[in-house]
Amino acid sequence: MTANKQRPVAVALCIAWLFVVTVSYFTYNADYYREKTRTFSDFIARRLG
Amino acid sequence: MTTLFLSLFALVTIGAGTSLLAGLGAARHFATDARLAVAFGLGCLLLYVAVATVGPFRLDVASVGAIAAAMAAMAVPAWIGWFRHLCRLDLRASVQDGLAWCRANPAVAGLMAVISLSLLSLVVQGMAPPNDYDSLMYHIAIPRRDLEQGYIGPNWEQSLFSFFPALAEHMYRVALVLSGEAAAQSITALFGIALALGTHALARQLGLGPVTSALAVLMAISVRATVWELATCEVEAVLGCYVVLLLLAYLRWREEKSLGLMLLLGLLAAAGVATKYHGLTVALGLAPLVLWESVRRPRLLAQVLAGAAVALGVLAPHLIRDFIYTGNPIFPVMNHLFDPDGPDFYRYFGSEFGRPRGVLNLLRVYWDASVLPTYYFDGAMLGTPYLLAFAPMAVLARLRSTLPLVLVIVVYTLVWYTTMSQQVRFLLPITPLFAVFAAAGAGWLWDNSRWMARIAVVIGAGALALAQAGFVGIYSALRLPPALGLVDRASYLAGTPTMDGNFYLSCHWIEQRLGADERILSLLIPHSYYCPQSRAIISPALPGEEAYWLRGEELPPLDARQLAQALREHAVRYVIVERSRELRSGPASAPRIVIRDLSTDRIGRLLSPVLAQLDPKYVDSQSAVYDAAELAEALDR
Numbered sequence: 001m002t003a004n005k006q007r008p009v010a011v012a013l014c015i016a017w018l019f020v021v022t023v024s025y026f027t028y029n030a031d032y033y034r035e036k037t038r039t040f041s042d043f044i045a046r047r048l049g
Numbered sequence: 050m051t052t053l054f055l056s057l058f059a060l061v062t063i064g065a066g067t068s069l070l071a072g073l074g075a076a077r078h079f080a081t082d083a084r085l086a087v088a089f090g091l092g093c094l095l096l097y098v099a100v101a102t103v104g105p106f107r108l109d110v111a112s113v114g115a116i117a118a119a120m121a122a123m124a125v126p127a128w129i130g131w132f133r134h135l136c137r138l139d140l141r142a143s144v145q146d147g148l149a150w151c152r153a154n155p156a157v158a159g160l161m162a163v164i165s166l167s168l169l170s171l172v173v174q175g176m177a178p179p180n181d182y183d184s185l186m187y188h189i190a191i192p193r194r195d196l197e198q199g200y201i202g203p204n205w206e207q208s209l210f211s212f213f214p215a216l217a218e219h220m221y222r223v224a225l226v227l228s229g230e231a232a233a234q235s236i237t238a239l240f241g242i243a244l245a246l247g248t249h250a251l252a253r254q255l256g257l258g259p260v261t262s263a264l265a266v267l268m269a270i271s272v273r274a275t276v277w278e279l280a281t282c283e284v285e286a287v288l289g290c291y292v293v294l295l296l297l298a299y300l301r302w303r304e305e306k307s308l309g310l311m312l313l314l315g316l317l318a319a320a321g322v323a324t325k326y327h328g329l330t331v332a333l334g335l336a337p338l339v340l341w342e343s344v345r346r347p348r349l350l351a352q353v354l355a356g357a358a359v360a361l362g363v364l365a366p367h368l369i370r371d372f373i374y375t376g377n378p379i380f381p382v383m384n385h386l387f388d389p390d391g392p393d394f395y396r397y398f399g400s401e402f403g404r405p406r407g408v409l410n411l412l413r414v415y416w417d418a419s420v421l422p423t424y425y426f427d428g429a430m431l432g433t434p435y436l437l438a439f440a441p442m443a444v445l446a447r448l449r450s451t452l453p454l455v456l457v458i459v460v461y462t463l464v465w466y467t468t469m470s471q472q473v474r475f476l477l478p479i480t481p482l483f484a485v486f487a488a489a490g491a492g493w494l495w496d497n498s499r500w501m502a503r504i505a506v507v508i509g510a511g512a513l514a515l516a517q518a519g520f521v522g523i524y525s526a527l528r529l530p531p532a533l534g535l536v537d538r539a540s541y542l543a544g545t546p547t548m549d550g551n552f553y554l555s556c557h558w559i560e561q562r563l564g565a566d567e568r569i570l571s572l573l574i575p576h577s578y579y580c581p582q583s584r585a586i587i588s589p590a591l592p593g594e595e596a597y598w599l600r601g602e603e604l605p606p607l608d609a610r611q612l613a614q615a616l617r618e619h620a621v622r623y624v625i626v627e628r629s630r631e632l633r634s635g636p637a638s639a640p641r642i643v644i645r646d647l648s649t650d651r652i653g654r655l656l657s658p659v660l661a662q663l664d665p666k667y668v669d670s671q672s673a674v675y676d677a678a679e680l681a682e683a684l685d686r
Contacts, residue, residue, distance in 0.1 A: 007445075007497050010445055010497070011494065011497050011498050011502050012502075014442050014445075014490075014494050015494070015498075015502060015505045015506060015509070017438065017441065017442075018438045018439075018494075018505075018506065018509040018510065019505075019509050021419075021420065021434050021437055021438040022434075022438065022509045022512055022513055024420050025419070025420045025433060025434050025513075026512070026516075028420055028421055028422060029422050029429065032422055032429070033516075035639050
């Protein structure tokens, strides 16, 4: 793929949308990722004795 | 053995499908990727029709072997063609050409390598012991029951699941008869390969380039629940494969208008319905376009009618079977139309799975399903929201022939939202279409961005991709060790959580001790695949009462003495009782233990007072096994 037509407004809107979706997802799912991180840390700790 | 079976399965189904495709005169309309995928889908459809026709009379090595031999005979012309092609092939030149192509197209080659590894991993993961709720309850449990009893029965004990469309389940029956459970799950992964090929062909058809087409495939097979399902016996991803093939066939028919392509369209629409009733919705989405074409050119009406007739013919064994047993050819869907006094099996959707069904919620349905972890019933099935992030950008990419895809998405979403149980998993069949749009959107964004914007895209998309890779990686880490024999079956099944439990240890304990003429009484919810099936009496119904639910009837009152008598009369040796289950619903997905309350069960309320007086013969945290003779004696007192 090569950079071709520049459409700065459309590109800016698309990137804004990408970040709205990404940040919202990780914010709403923070508890899930916190719990999984804790489970994973416990697992590693058990493995390391 | 499993690898050999899977190779032969692929050879026979693709070969027979290729012959059928050639017979329809439709093969020349497709590129190699699409042709292979369509041939596999058609071959599986042929196998389905054969098993659905023969299976109710006999399901064993002889009958399934005869079906396989007939299909192999049908595949011979295709095999001869492949052999001739191979003989003409200059292997060294082909390898050199391939390597040169990879050097010239590193991005596509890299994506193809990741896709190939993922698909190969899924085929291997399928060889791990089954450990998902729906498969343990019915997708593979009912085929096991049929194999034990030697024919495909109505199986009233398994409630309405025995009457669902069974294309994928018939593949699993073939696998169980000729190979084993490992092959059954890996067949779903073969559908994943067909899904990948089909998605690639569909993306090319819409005008995506080589990189974005490969990206579309990666996006399609990386959806969290798709990755999970492709190594299980669940069927939504299989339907997704047929949705893609149906759209491919439609797009070709729209250009060529040939009878062969219309018949192919009918066959693939029927295959979708035969996989899961949700396939009707996909056919409904395409129907207005097909009808509009025939209104514009009335000579096409005969073609359309022929396609519909072929579809009906393929579905006939299923429709007739359901009608004979239940009076409703599409049982249990719209049951109140066929049996006005009978139960409406989906009436509970509003209360049990209920979410707001208003217009505003409909407009934000994909936001809620993608971003909010537990808004809909079954939670974060899609994983990270990369489809939501990139698919809308496809409006900026100038794609061809998007109307059929959009129409299927809109109609499917409307039906999913208004009439179904709103499980996110049920959206899987249309996620490959979103993947095509998302890849087109991502490609457009990349192509039109300067370096600063590209850094932002890499950061945003990278975060989503990294987290999604976590889901994909965890499923591999769970299933590859048992599949490769690095972890034994018992350790894997005892140590890996699954919704409501798999009860492997207690079921295995029973399997080792149960005599050929002895039975068990099961109070497991669901009755596990790992327990004997045809020798199981499943609470709340005793033998002779199993079809009580069909007309919405109440079971007759039962007292302790009657239960004791039934245990003796039906040669029940063991009674297996669920003790507790681990639930992981909720935003954090943290585990919590729930103790089973037997007092709400017709048989459990009678057993409950006497179980405390007896020592179980086997017990673990999830279940306990009691001697039925001791229980009967205690019930008599």
